[in-house]
Amino acid sequence: MKQFIRLRGINGDVDGKVWESDTLLRAGRLNTLEIWLDDTSVSRRHAEFRWSAQGWRVRDLGSTNGTFVNGTRLGPGEWPLRPHDVIRCGNITLVVEKITDAKPDADDTTRTADCLLVQAVEHNNFDDALRGLAFDRDRCPRPGEQLLALLRAGHHLVSLENEEDLLHSILNDAVSTLDAQRGAIVLADGPTGPLRLRALASGHSQIPSRPGFSQNLAQRSFSRGESVLCTSVDDDPELMGARSIAEGTMASVLCLILRTPRKKLGVLHLDRGPMQKPFTKDDLYLADALAAHVSTGIENAQLLRKTRELFYSTITMLGQAVEMRDNWTGNHTARVTEYSFLLGQQLDLSPEELHWIRIGTPLHDIGKIGIRDSILNKPGKLTPEEFDEMKSHTVKGAKMVEQNADLLPILPIVRSHHERWDGSGYPDRLKGEAIPRLARIVAVADAFDAMTSDRPYRRGMPPEAAFLEVERMKGKQFDPDIAHAFLTIKQRIVQEMQSETKRLGIPTVTGLRIAT
Numbered sequence: 001m002k003q004f005i006r007l008r009g010i011n012g013d014v015d016g017k018v019w020e021s022d023t024l025l026r027a028g029r030l031n032t033l034e035i036w037l038d039d040t041s042v043s044r045r046h047a048e049f050r051w052s053a054q055g056w057r058v059r060d061l062g063s064t065n066g067t068f069v070n071g072t073r074l075g076p077g078e079w080p081l082r083p084h085d086v087i088r089c090g091n092i093t094l095v096v097e098k099i100t101d102a103k104p105d106a107d108d109t110t111r112t113a114d115c116l117l118v119q120a121v122e123h124n125n126f127d128d129a130l131r132g133l134a135f136d137r138d139r140c141p142r143p144g145e146q147l148l149a150l151l152r153a154g155h156h157l158v159s160l161e162n163e164e165d166l167l168h169s170i171l172n173d174a175v176s177t178l179d180a181q182r183g184a185i186v187l188a189d190g191p192t193g194p195l196r197l198r199a200l201a202s203g204h205s206q207i208p209s210r211p212g213f214s215q216n217l218a219q220r221s222f223s224r225g226e227s228v229l230c231t232s233v234d235d236d237p238e239l240m241g242a243r244s245i246a247e248g249t250m251a252s253v254l255c256l257i258l259r260t261p262r263k264k265l266g267v268l269h270l271d272r273g274p275m276q277k278p279f280t281k282d283d284l285y286l287a288d289a290l291a292a293h294v295s296t297g298i299e300n301a302q303l304l305r306k307t308r309e310l311f312y313s314t315i316t317m318l319g320q321a322v323e324m325r326d327n328w329t330g331n332h333t334a335r336v337t338e339y340s341f342l343l344g345q346q347l348d349l350s351p352e353e354l355h356w357i358r359i360g361t362p363l364h365d366i367g368k369i370g371i372r373d374s375i376l377n378k379p380g381k382l383t384p385e386e387f388d389e390m391k392s393h394t395v396k397g398a399k400m401v402e403q404n405a406d407l408l409p410i411l412p413i414v415r416s417h418h419e420r421w422d423g424s425g426y427p428d429r430l431k432g433e434a435i436p437r438l439a440r441i442v443a444v445a446d447a448f449d450a451m452t453s454d455r456p457y458r459r460g461m462p463p464e465a466a467f468l469e470v471e472r473m474k475g476k477q478f479d480p481d482i483a484h485a486f487l488t489i490k491q492r493i494v495q496e497m498q499s500e501t502k503r504l505g506i507p508t509v510t511g512l513r514i515a516t
Contacts, residue, residue, distance in 0.1 A: 002022045002023065002051055003022065003051065003055065003056065003099055003100055004020065004021075004022050004098070004099070004100075005020065005021060005022070005025070005049065005051070005056050005081070005096065005098070005099050006018060006019070006020045006096075006097045006098040006099075007019045007020075007025065007035070007049070007087075007094045007095070007096060007097065008094065008095050008097045009092065009093070009094055010086075010093050010094065010095050011091075011092065011093045012039060012091065012092050012093075013038065013039070014037065014092055014094070018097070019034060019035050021034065021049075021051075022051060023050075023051050024048070024049070024050050024051070025048070025049040025050075026045070026047075026048050026049075026061075027042075027046050027047045027048070027049070027089055027094075028042060028043055028044050028045040028046040028047070028061070028063075028089075029042045029043065029044045029046070030044050030045060033045070035094075037089060037090070037092045039090055039091055039092050040090075041065050041090030041091040041092070042063070042065070042089050042090040042091075042092055043061070043062070043063035043064050043065070043090070045061045045062075045063075046060070046061055046063040046067065046089045046090070047059065047060055047061055047063065047067040047087070047089050048061055049081065050078070052078070054080070055080060055081070055099075056080070056081040056096075056099055057078035057079060057080060057081065058074070058078065058079050058081050058087065059074065059077065059078045059079065060074045063089065063090070065089075065090040065091075067087065067088070067089055068087065068088040069081075069085055069086070069087055070085055070086055071086075081096055081099070082096065082099070083096055083097070083098060083099050083100070084096060084097075162301075162351060163298075163301040163302060163304075163305050164198075164199075166297060166298065166301050167185050167198050167199040167298070167301075168199050168201065170185070170199075170268075170294045170297075170298070171183045171184070171185050171199045171200075171201040171268070172201050174268060174270060174287070174290060175201045175202070175203040175270065176203065177286075177290065178254070178270050178279070178283055178286070178287055178290075179203070179272070179276070180203050180254075180270040180271060180272055181202070181203050181249075181271060181272050181273045181276060182200070182201065182202050182203060182270070182271055183200070183201045183203070183268070183269065183270045183271075184197060184199065184200050184201075184213035184218075184268075184269040185197075185198050185199040185258070185266065185267075185268055185269070186198065186213060186215075186218050186266050186267050186269065187258070187265055187266035187298075187302075188222065188264065188265065188266050194219075195215070195218055195219055195222060195266055195267060197213070198266075213269040213271075214250065214253060214255075214269065214271075217230065217253060217255050217269075218255055218267040218269050220255075221255035221256075221257060221267055222257065222264060222266065222267050225257060225259070225264060226257065227254070227255060227256045227257050227284060227287070227288040227291065228253075228254070228255045229253075229254055229279055229280075229281065229283070229284040230252065230253045230254075230255075249273050249274060250271040250272075250273070251271075251272060251273055251274040251276070251278065252271065252272040252276070252278035252279045253269070253270070253271045253272075253279070254268075254269070254270040254271070254279050254283065254284060254287050255267050255268075255269055256268040256269075256270070256287045256288050256290070256291035257288075257291060258291050258294070258295045258298060259291075259292065259295055260295050260296050260299050262299070263299075265295055265298055265299060265302075268287070268290075268291045270287065308355075311359075312358055312359070315358075315359055315362045315363060316333070316334065316337070316362050318362065318363065318366070319333040319334075319337075319362030319363055319365070319366070320333060320334070320362075322365060322366055322368055322369055323365070331500070332365075332449055332450075332453060333361070333362050333364075333365065334362075335449045335496075335497075335500065336361055336364065336442065336445045336446050336449050337357075337358070337361040337362050338496055339444075339445035339448060339449065339486075339493060339496065340357050340361045340441055340442050340445040341354065341357055341358060341361070342489055342492055342493065342496070343441050343444065343445060343482070343485060343486050343489065344357045344441055346485045346486075346488060346489050347441070347482065347485050353438065356409045356410055356413070356438060357413075357438060357441070357442075359407070359410055360409070360410030360412075360413035360414065360438065360442070361413060361442055361445075363397070363401070363410060363413075363414060364397070364413050364414055364417050364442055364446065365393060365397070366397045366400060366401075366414060367392070367393035367394055367395065367396035367397025367398070367399075367400065367414065368393045368396075368397075369396070369400075370392070370393065370396040371389060371390060371392070371393050371396075372389070375389055375390055376390075391418070391426045391427065392427075394414065394415050394416070394417070394418055394426065394427050395415065395427050397414040397415070398411055398414050398415035400414075401414050410438075412436030412438055412439045413436075413438050413439050413442050415427065415428075415439070416428070416430060416435055416436055416439035416443075417439050417442045417443050417446055418443065418446075419435045419439060419440075419443065420443075420476070420477045420478075421435070421440070421475060421476060421477060421478055421479050421480070422475075422476050422477070425477075432479075433479075435479075437482075440478070440479040440482050441482055443477075443478065443479075444470065444478050444479075444482055444483055444486045445486070447470075447477065447478070448466050448467075448470060448486070448493070451465075451466040451469060452466045452497070463493070463494055463497060467487060467490055470483050470486060470487060471483070471487060
């Protein structure tokens, strides 16, 4: 028995146009075809939709710009079609609105086994939920303002790398799109939770002291893997007894599962107050689609964060491995990295520049791999010849870094962290702003730690004396603005030194480390 198909245009000049058949529909720029697409991006004979014994099939007719189904370009042969598939021919987009009659909606108002009153539940898998981006519950294309809101949410996924910024951007858009009084994103620490609050946002309500989400409702939603609509919490004694519901003035709640095809991530929680209209099933369907849409971006941001943390740890271990050859600079690399990072924050470096500080500073002395042990561990002062060899670690390190194109941004740190503002440094005798800025930052942190650390031929200075030396050498050894910024965070530097003494169990006097 043949099946009936209906295609609808959803953009350009064909927006809203409908084509129906139970045998064949051909699309292209020829006006003799069943689907006439008068657009220069479409080939004369572009694609064909045909009924077969295996169901409806689509094939590309050798078009120039290709035929895409749900974002995937078709290769040779015929490809199956399903209701709600999105087809793109050039710049024109169609949707399979219907192949067989849609099943009537069941009454999905249910009460769960533990008496939580739920008006509607979505059990859509990831692919089905994504279809909700283009269609409402009646399988009709979404209104333009909703599509724009969803596109805006998708834009954040590719424009923001910082996980915290991404979560807040997603949440603010969800609160705005769903006209919520407040929203929260809670993410799981593992496959089964517990859930941890990661972002809060307010829309109509400004009540930050009150609970931002229902922990019980979010946990149940997450555990069952279902997005939940609760439109009348007043009717549920269990919910009304919850502090988050009662004190949070939540009259209507949406809990949406954040999930990818691989795993559940957490819950997007939205609520409306007593003076607002309750959420509807249409709101649930839209919000569930939004949650699925942004989940891949959240997962990618988490993976990126974990990958970066692992990379930072690897870089730190490499720096420490170099440091182990020198008996007198224990933990120098870690301290200089922390001081440089704090200084970079004080100077309002961009996230990218802070990233290179995190990578480059642990490797600033990597060239010492090529320095003889007899020089690295000499118990007395170096001779001029030995000092010349020691200075060569900057050039040796730079040559190592140059071999990896991905690490070239840290090259200035490795090569130039011993340059001086007055031009008397090494290896290139750069002067003033000719010295790369990241190298000028590390130079201050490196020198401060050298001054406060013990050497075989001297004891380290007290921190206060080292700060006075930084002040004295402004405009001589150090960039004056960067030295000033370092002195501005003096207390934070001292706190970091105190933290290290506690970690290592070193005795302290008046809160400061004793050089031993």
